[in-house]
Amino acid sequence: MQVLATSTWQMNALVAQRLSVGRVHLAGDAAHQFPPAGGFGMNTGIQDAHNICWKLAAVHRGEASAALLRSYDAERRPVAKARVKISPRPPTPLLQTHRNPL
Numbered sequence: 001m002q003v004l005a006t007s008t009w010q011m012n013a014l015v016a017q018r019l020s021v022g023r024v025h026l027a028g029d030a031a032h033q034f035p036p037a038g039g040f041g042m043n044t045g046i047q048d049a050h051n052i053c054w055k056l057a058a059v060h061r062g063e064a065s066a067a068l069l070r071s072y073d074a075e076r077r078p079v080a081k082a083r084v085k086i087s088p089r090p091p092t093p094l095l096q097t098h099r100n101p102l
């Protein structure tokens, strides 16, 4: 077996301070990172994508104003913050939390 690439991975419990700034909307691990034992990371990211995509489509088609996009942060960030709280935590040396996500 040949190893083609390696990288480091660090366990975190973080939520971005804002999910939207102007025309930029964060989703998935770019928006939040959880300890993996809860199984929330991918699920939450897919829900983020579903939330922002139908809103972007509605605005693009002229069926809603751009103000609708402001609901993305309001709806999704509380979910991410709640999942940081309920994610099962490993022993503290494994969890490198560099800043308070809440």
Ligand SMILES: Cc1cc2nc3c(=O)[nH]c(=O)nc-3n(C[C@H](O)[C@H](O)[C@H](O)COP(=O)(O)OP(=O)(O)OC[C@H]3O[C@@H](n4cnc5c(N)ncnc54)[C@H](O)[C@@H]3O)c2cc1C
Pocket: 027, 028, 029, 030, 036, 038, 039, 040, 041, 042, 043, 044, 045
């Ligand atoms: C051990 C472990 C177990 C897990 N188990 C679960 C589970 O059971 N259930 C669950 O829901 N989640 C689980 N997760 C979490 C899940 O894997 C992540 O939340 C999910 O993969 C995040 O998807 P993402 O697309 O947001 O980010 P990523 O999967 O990190 O995708 C980002 C992509 O962007 C690419 N990229 C980065 N920089 C650039 C650049 N500058 N230009 C172009 N491309 C770039 C990267 O190469 C990568 O392909 C687990 C995670 C770990 C580590």
